[in-house]
Amino acid sequence: MKxxxxxxxxxxxxxIVTYLSRGDIVCExxxxxxxARIKLTGYAYDIVVLDLMLPxxxxxxxxxxxxxxxxxxxxxxxxxxxxxxxxxxxLELGADDYLTKPFHLPELNARLKSxxxxxKFQGRDEIVFGEIIIHPDTHEVxxxxxxxxxxxxEYELLLFFxxxxxxxxxxxxxxxxxxxxxxDVLDSFDxxxxxxxxxxxxxxxxxxxxxxxxxYGLGYKFTERVN
Amino acid sequence: xxxxxxxxxxxxLISLIVxxxxxxxxxxxxxxxxxxETDYSLRDSYLDARQAIERxxxxxxxxxxxxxxxxxxxxxxxxTTLIFSDTLGPHPRLDTSEPYRMLTTKKxxxxxxxxxVIQDVFLELDDSYGIVVKIMTRLFLLLGGISVLVMFVISxxxxxxxxxxxxxxEDFNVTRTxxxxxxxxxxxxxxxxxxxxxxxxxxxxxxxxxxxxxAENASHEIQTPLAIAQGKLELLMETxxxxxxxxxxxxxxxxxxxxxxxxxxxxxxxxxIENQALIPKNKTDLSKVTRQLLGTFRDxxxxxxxxxxxxxxDEVEVAIEPALSEIxxxxxxxxxxxxxxxxxxxxxxxxHQGLVIANTGAEPTIPIDQLFxxxxxxxxxxxxxxLGLAIVQKICEIHKYDxxxxxxxxxxxxxxxx
Numbered sequence: 001m002k003x004x005x006x007x008x009x010x011x012x013x014x015x016i017v018t019y020l021s022r023g024d025i026v027c028e029x030x031x032x033x034x035x036a037r038i039k040l041t042g043y044a045y046d047i048v049v050l051d052l053m054l055p056x057x058x059x060x061x062x063x064x065x066x067x068x069x070x071x072x073x074x075x076x077x078x079x080x081x082x083x084x085x086x087x088x089x090x091l092e093l094g095a096d097d098y099l100t101k102p103f104h105l106p107e108l109n110a111r112l113k114s115x116x117x118x119x120k121f122q123g124r125d126e127i128v129f130g131e132i133i134i135h136p137d138t139h140e141v142x143x144x145x146x147x148x149x150x151x152x153x154e155y156e157l158l159l160f161f162x163x164x165x166x167x168x169x170x171x172x173x174x175x176x177x178x179x180x181x182x183x184d185v186l187d188s189f190d191x192x193x194x195x196x197x198x199x200x201x202x203x204x205x206x207x208x209x210x211x212x213x214x215x216y217g218l219g220y221k222f223t224e225r226v227n
Numbered sequence: 228x229x230x231x232x233x234x235x236x237x238x239x240l241i242s243l244i245v246x247x248x249x250x251x252x253x254x255x256x257x258x259x260x261x262x263x264e265t266d267y268s269l270r271d272s273y274l275d276a277r278q279a280i281e282r283x284x285x286x287x288x289x290x291x292x293x294x295x296x297x298x299x300x301x302x303x304x305x306x307t308t309l310i311f312s313d314t315l316g317p318h319p320r321l322d323t324s325e326p327y328r329m330l331t332t333k334k335x336x337x338x339x340x341x342x343x344v345i346q347d348v349f350l351e352l353d354d355s356y357g358i359v360v361k362i363m364t365r366l367f368l369l370l371g372g373i374s375v376l377v378m379f380v381i382s383x384x385x386x387x388x389x390x391x392x393x394x395x396x397e398d399f400n401v402t403r404t405x406x407x408x409x410x411x412x413x414x415x416x417x418x419x420x421x422x423x424x425x426x427x428x429x430x431x432x433x434x435x436x437x438x439x440x441x442a443e444n445a446s447h448e449i450q451t452p453l454a455i456a457q458g459k460l461e462l463l464m465e466t467x468x469x470x471x472x473x474x475x476x477x478x479x480x481x482x483x484x485x486x487x488x489x490x491x492x493x494x495x496x497x498x499x500i501e502n503q504a505l506i507p508k509n510k511t512d513l514s515k516v517t518r519q520l521l522g523t524f525r526d527x528x529x530x531x532x533x534x535x536x537x538x539x540x541d542e543v544e545v546a547i548e549p550a551l552s553e554i555x556x557x558x559x560x561x562x563x564x565x566x567x568x569x570x571x572x573x574x575x576x577x578x579h580q581g582l583v584i585a586n587t588g589a590e591p592t593i594p595i596d597q598l599f600x601x602x603x604x605x606x607x608x609x610x611x612x613x614l615g616l617a618i619v620q621k622i623c624e625i626h627k628y629d630x631x632x633x634x635x636x637x638x639x640x641x642x643x644x645x
Contacts, residue, residue: 009451009454011455011459012451012454012458015454015455015458015459016458018462019462019465022465080447080451101450101454102450102453102454102457102458102484102488103454104457104461105458105461153526167465168465170464170478170481172481172482172485179523179527179530180523182523182524182527182557182561183527184485184489185527185564185565186527186530186531186564186565191530215474216471217471217474217475217478218469218474218477218478
């Protein structure tokens with residue numbers, strides 16, 4: 001997956017690039033409207049991660065430009081929260097998704113993969129991890145060709161794990177991904193454990209190794225490599 | 228009471244006193260003049276009678292109703308001065324008595340002594356009193372009428388700029404960026420007043436704007452470093468060989484950053500709501516918004532075993548920004564989940580009158596009237612910043628909704644009336 005990240009805050013840009021580059025994502029960066037314009041006219045990207053607030057221009061202009069050059073490119077807007085109308089406007093202009101700052105890097109990663117799948121395969125591909133095959137279009141999960149039945153949350157959890165394979169996911173990141181930002185009304189994220197337990201049980205019962213590794217006190221990691 | 232009415236009334240009161248004093252003085256003067264004139268005419272009559280006696284006219288011919296002359300022995304005459312006095316005499320036609328002025332004197336004319344009694348009715352005090360009162364009353368009424376008329380004209384014409392200035396002050400809204408111009412006036416005091424108030428208004432609005440901009444900018448500038456720090460912590464988590472203590476440090480740093488970020492977000496939202504204090508013309512379908520939110524909150528509530536019963540009427544349409552309605556309802560639902568028991572319940576009721584959210588929960592630990600204040604939280608173990616209800620209240624205030632909270636028999640009930 002080839003990415004252009006348009007973000008004027010160099011440290012934030014650095015974070016995103018460092019995080020995403022560990023996977024199979026190629027990141028290019030632009031720290032201004034002008035730099036983004038030059039790169040977009042010269043090269044093609046799968047997805048553009050776009051900060052709306054740029055020192056020398058408005059991110060919406062880049063979005064319009066991009067859609068006129070290559071409408072097939074996916075766009076994920078990242079912007080400060082509270083810009084109540086920005087989300088609506090961004091999606092109207094053809095952005096695929098919208099993420100407000102501050103966000104969890106695994107969340108960004110999962111969303112980018114989701115956009116990529118939708119754009120590239122119209123969701124009709126399959127995600128393979130060892131014995132596990134996921135069909136995002138039908139929400140089917142197969143282990144060694146046998147379908148296992150997951151609840152909606154378990155399915156989303158598995159998808160989130162696979163998108164962030166080999167990465168540490170905290171309970172909070174998982175909780176916010178599955179239940180949204182309002183999850184902070186709950187005093188603890190211990191309920192995540194219950195869902196992990198159920199998913200783990202269904203996967204192992206289906207005949208797959210236990211890929212979900214608990215990192216004590218921190219969260220979970222979905223990986224083939226056994227520590 | 229209006230200034231002009233007050234001054235006019237005061238003026239009329241003073242006039243009344245002046246007129247009363249004037250009336251008394253006039254009465255006295257009239258009385259004095261009448262006395263003088265009467266005495267003068269009595270003296271004339273006496274001199275006429277005296278001349279007539281000198282000419283030899285008989286006494287019987289001189290005696291009338293008003294003049295009586297008797298001849299008296301000459302040795303009885305000691306004092307020959309003219310004595311004036313007041314007396315009462317019979318009315319010529321009516322059967323009453325009336326005041327008379329009387330001149331009595333004794334004189335020797337051609338060796339014969341005479342006793343003169345000459346009297347004349349003079350203008351009654353009652354009559355003069357009546358006349359003076361009548362004149363004064365009429366003058367006073369005339370003055371009163373003119374004063375009211377003048378007051379009317381002054382208030383209409385001269386005080387017009389002042390009234391407009393007052394209206395501008397009443398309409399003044401520190402959150403607006405425009406100022407209504409003051410009317411041109413040639414009155415020195417009004418000119419100064421307008422200039423002063425205009426300057427004050429502009430300054431107030433400028434300061435308010437600066438404050439708001441500061442709040443917005445500060446909050447915005449906080450989000451970026453927070454996002455950077457959170458990203459760094461996430462990257463740090465990915466590094467190999469972290470021990471448990473290090474991981475715990477990272478977790479707690481992340482939690483604190485999260486709280487800080489939510490707090491500044493909420494504060495920014497509060498300022499934004501205040502700044503864009505506009506009620507849109509378009510209506511939002513609250514039924515739809517509520518149903519959507521209930522979908523996500525039902526999941527969250529279920530995690531604590533909290534059951535939700537929902538009674539939402541169709542097409543409850545209200546003039547409110549969709550995003551704001553979402554914030555309002557989700558903040559209320561958050562509270563209903565947060566301040567609840569495990570396995571409690573939440574009831575949501577939406578109809579055209581309003582929204583009622585009732586839920587089980589412990590008694591609030593802060594007084595109910597402080598519940599809507601900023602940074603009021605229930606309990607220490609709570610993750611809430613205490614800005615949720617303040618935001619809801621601000622939204623209600625702008626849209627003129629009534630918001631009421633009651634706690635009764637273990638049930639929290641929040642009522643928003645549209």
